Amino acid sequence: MPELPDVEGFRRVLESCARGRVVRRVEVRDTGVLHGVGARGLRDALEGRRFAEPERRGKWLLARTDGPTLLLHFGMTGLLLCDDPDAPAAGPDAAPDAPATPPQAHDRVLFTLDDGHRLRYRDQRKLRGLWLAHDESDLDRLLARQGPDALTVGRDDLAAALATRRGRLKTTLTDQSVLAGLGNLLADEILWRARLRPDRRARDLTPAELRRLHARMRATLRSAVPAGRVPPRASWLTGHRDDPDPVCPRCGTPLRRTRMGGRGTVWCPRCQGDGD
DNA sequence: ATACCTCCCTGTGGGC
DNA sequence: TGCCCACAGGGAGGTA
Numbered sequence: 001m002p003e004l005p006d007v008e009g010f011r012r013v014l015e016s017c018a019r020g021r022v023v024r025r026v027e028v029r030d031t032g033v034l035h036g037v038g039a040r041g042l043r044d045a046l047e048g049r050r051f052a053e054p055e056r057r058g059k060w061l062l063a064r065t066d067g068p069t070l071l072l073h074f075g076m077t078g079l080l081l082c083d084d085p086d087a088p089a090a091g092p093d094a095a096p097d098a099p100a101t102p103p104q105a106h107d108r109v110l111f112t113l114d115d116g117h118r119l120r121y122r123d124q125r126k127l128r129g130l131w132l133a134h135d136e137s138d139l140d141r142l143l144a145r146q147g148p149d150a151l152t153v154g155r156d157d158l159a160a161a162l163a164t165r166r167g168r169l170k171t172t173l174t175d176q177s178v179l180a181g182l183g184n185l186l187a188d189e190i191l192w193r194a195r196l197r198p199d200r201r202a203r204d205l206t207p208a209e210l211r212r213l214h215a216r217m218r219a220t221l222r223s224a225v226p227a228g229r230v231p232p233r234a235s236w237l238t239g240h241r242d243d244p245d246p247v248c249p250r251c252g253t254p255l256r257r258t259r260m261g262g263r264g265t266v267w268c269p270r271c272q273g274d275g276d
Numbered sequence: 277a278t279a280c281c282t283c284c285c286t287g288t289g290g291g292c
Numbered sequence: 293t294g295c296c297c298a299c300a301g302g303g304a305g306g307t308a
Contacts, residue, residue: 001300001301001302002302003302032285059302059303073302073303074302075285075301075302075303076285076300076301076302077285077286077287077300077301106286123285124285124286124287125284125285125286125287125300125301126284126285126286127284127285127286127301127302127303128302128303164278165278165279166278166279167278167279167280168279171279171280174301174302176302176303183301183302184300184301184302185301261279261280261281262280262281262282262301263300263301263302264299264300264301
């Protein structure tokens, strides 16, 4: 489920695959992922354009070109893939000029580049998709409701963002208008590391707790970003979400499972239970 | 204004 | 065996 580290990984895919390359062909295989633009409009806007330096903002990926900017959001099941044009054709029956890897059922939009590489936006569930921004004001309008980015936010700005929030800490951290980039798994992971109960009121954190939260958030993101995902390691809380009878990897206490803001929430009643 | 609820999307797995 | 439903969760939109 793409969160900040995943999208950072997709940014690297886009950068290495497409930066400096011209879009030769845009193939929309499912218009259901397009927002505010049709297949024809997307094609006309992007074919012949050259990809520039991509950018990530929260969970959004900005594919800048020398013209419009394509905005990608990956929802829960989205991916960005890059085909290697030098990979051997798939199977003995493949035509000589066939793409190395045929489109799969969930490949919704394909971008063929002038060097033969091909980008694929793949998404099983189509919860989000692709937007097109013709200029900076389009871009600002689409991203207007985002809070500061979780990867770069300073401690004081984080404190300020939480200071007025009466809601629960967990749901506040995943509210993109408060802080951009954290999803359900990261929020649980960070709160567990910071030893903070997810149902604390966001604005009630002490200065010491805010420092802890900020430090643990940074450390967690620093580990997850290079991996391009929230690593499901045994030493991480995330590594135990789906265990049948999960226990805390730190203290062995059975983990508690609740629902917060409609999302599954996992936390340790011992590590995160005291001191509030 | 803030906080919470329902729905969208699709595939999977459990229960009967 | 096959059907039905809950569930996964990012975010929009509506309501309290």
